[in-house]
Amino acid sequence: MDEALLRSLTPAVLGILVRRGADFAAAEDAVQDALVEAVRVWPDDPPRDPKGWLVTAAWRKFLDATRAETARRRREDLVDAEPEQGPAQDADDTLQLYFLCAHPSLTPSSAVALTLRAVGGLTTRQIAQAYLVPEATMAQRISRAKKTVGAVRFDRPGDVATVLRVLYLVFNEGYSGDVDLAAEAIRLTRQLAAAIDHPEVAGLLALMLLHHARRASRTENGRLVPLAEQDRSRWDTTLIAEGVEVLQAALARDRLGQFQAQAAIAALHADAPTAEETDWVQIVEWYDELLEITDSPVVRLNRAVAVGEADGPRAGLKALAELDDSLPRYSAVSAYLHERDGDRRTAARLYVEAAEKASNLAEREYLTRQAARLNN
Incomplete structure (x- = not known):
């Protein structure tokens, strides 16, 4: 049984039932029942048109449920509308x-x-x-x-x-x-990109691919590894190449959106052979583009890091000073920039403060290690 095929057909079948007038909850139940039936029947009798088979089976399941719950006139109207099995676009x-x-x-x-x-x-x-x-x-x-x-x-x-x-x-x-949600999100975004010609859909797909390409290097023995310290030889160059290609096609449409801008920043990181060779000046420019679109405090926080890399830590601290210090990761960014500026005592204190505010265990452990390193 091809489970991937069933999952890929599910949204189209459900969409057809809803468009034909089925209540969403009832339609979803009918589709799930049809999937169970497919698992039972298909191994011995595979259909020539899997999608048409599922549409017909799900619609009949829906009709069976409707017959048990609605008046006769409504039942007859639905039965009259039952389609013949066959392929559909x-x-x-x-x-x-x-x-x-x-x-x-x-x-x-x-x-x-x-x-x-x-x-x-x-x-x-x-x-x-x-x-x-x-x-x-x-x-x-x-x-x-x-x-x-x-x-x-x-x-x-x-x-x-x-x-x-x-x-x-x-x-x-x-x-x-047992579900890889990152991979699932990429699969669904690919599906969406196939159904709609929109540069921001392509931008999100490119962003996901570029981030996912670095996945194998993000942790080591359960510990978080920051971007600058990651083993770039473990990055998936095939995913990077695809992400860059998708992004370039989207940018050529000249309808810039936030996901395209974020993907452009990710592409610049992916393009650098080493952390030291990262084009931080261009990354700052892309953050400026992103700010024009979103004016997000989180984007401003990330831009402060990029400014610190492009123009020096004091420039980064100046940009950071314009932001609300209650922002998530503010203390961590401040600690990093103070350490870059040579103020280890302040950096250590801020790393401890950031660790106390961390939203997950891996991040908390990393920040605690940074503080301990400086204190030692």
């Missing part, structure tokens, strides 16, 4: 499904969970393991999300930016449980 349905799962009425966590379930085809157990929560908790989250979007009309364009934010949230969760 439904890229638009898949695209609408992305928009629906990233609907503004959903919280970010609910949008992510629903996207992984409905578009990604993951089971509730897999999603729960990936987010380190009980399966029952995730089931409730997905159920509430399905009810929320159940009344949403499926006939108007969605917000691409919201879909991309949800996919980037998935990507940044990385790896946990």
